Amino acid sequence: MSATTDPAAVPTTPTRYFRLRDLPIIPTTILVTVVFVAVFADFLAPHDPQVGSLTSRFLPPFWQAGGVMTHPFGTDHLGRDVLSRLIFGARVSLVVGFTAVLVAGAIGTTMGIISGYLGGWVDQVVMRLTDTWLALPALAFAIFLAAIVGPSEMNIVIILGAVYWTRYARVVRGEVLSLKEREFVRLAIVAGCSKWTIMRRHILPNVINSAIVLATLMLGIVIVTEASLSFLGVGVPPPKPAWGVMLSDGKQGLMVGYWWLTVMPGFCIMLLVLASNLMGDWLRVKLDPQLRQL
């Protein structure tokens, strides 16, 4: 985080939060790179990630004996190019990660606002449900749901959304409880706004910051969960090049020392999760001082 030397020079408008040079270098670089790779995967990948040739199975990376430059990071048990699979895997991770966080955020924020603002029995029901779902072991619950609906990218997004919305609901509800005592909400009531208008126009914009911070912090967790599910065979279905699937495939070659099949996708997962966590921490401090102790 770069410190601003002269406090008087800081404008008080909200735009100051988004000055580019204030962004933390390491996580921004990693995230931008991963997004770039995911978007332009079709142009960047040297080979088709799902088609291999059985004559070139288990080729090591180019710097090891037996490696070739056409497959710089080697090939897997079906002779598929590891680099191409990593590149397309970035797309899977990001698409699943972002949409799952959005789905969870949409459900959780809505539930949190309704629960906090309406209060009464609605609040009781939502909060009991939240407590119960928080009690469920997240990964086991996700596996259970995946076992029912079957593996697909779409289902993974819905499952992750269904498992993780409760965290948003908790935080957002807490904020709404204090917001609804504020002057502008009371004035809106006096002005004759309906409950739905108040929730949508006056409460929602005020909790969206916290929801965004939480979403960034959740991104890492969601990506790890997706990778774990894929690793266990209940996530993204196999021919697709997800990093978790690659790790699962790579297990076959692990004991004979085909390290690149494990280390490469593992390193990608670690980098992406590290970047999301760092970014989340930074945003938390920057956007929302109230969430600092989270």
Place this chain on the structure above:
Amino acid sequence: MKHYIARRAGYSLLSLILLSLTIFLFIRLTGDPTALLTEPGASEEDIAAIQAKFGLDQPLWIQYGVFMGSLLRGDLGDSFYYQTPVLDLYLSRLPNSLILAVSAMAFSLLLGIPSGILAAVKVGKFWDNAGKLFALLGLSLPSFLVGLLMILLFSVYLEWLPSSGSGGILHLLMPAFALGWYFAAAHMRLTRSSMLEVMGSEYIKLARLKGLSETGVIAKHAFKNALIPVVTLAGINLINMINVAVVVETVFAWPGIGRLLYEGVSFRDFPVVQGVVLIGGAMIVVVNLLVDIIYAIIDPRIRLEK
């Protein structure tokens, strides 16, 4: 006090009911329950028997009654693959899971508490930053990745440790480390913040004023008080460990609950999957209740608040 405990117990009971209802509804509303509750390729009679047992043609609320009835009798159904009751299967795997969880916990505390204290005592200095880095890595390296990398290093290249299965203490080392790694980071963070809070308190100032050495202050006064939240978290995490161990147990072929869940998914053995999730959730609800009650006994402020 009694009032407080009764209310907490009531909430927990409600949570348990909601838990069973959630599991029950998800099975019935997301597809054909007959397909999930009968073996793949089951005969017509088997399917009819299952439909009769759970009353799958009856209205939902009667089905739920039947479902709860068998749950209360401890009947979680039979495993398709092992042909034994799920509960027996669960209990036979539980000791292995407990061994793994306790070792992982021991490791995470041995690493987390001292490093947390060190970070708090040297706040802002080198060790504090090293601790922050460690906590960040702990949260960013998924346990299965740690496990796989350890297998690569210690089993494949160095050939020091067995890569899978259970048996002696050597089999336990890597799974315990992989599982405890994430929790070590969490315990370190909590120890650090808890220590910082205690170090700023009045009685620490008094201990210093009466001339106690800094080591004495930390060891005798600060450490014990800072440990309370950490021990609470560790207690809850022990249960969490049993439930999140699924990936680590799969990587190391450790025959615990997590491995059972994985087998349940790969063999399409639905009663096992359902049983593991139900028991796991119930355990967490009960442990949370116990923690609340113990807290209320220790700390009168909690039981008096509305």
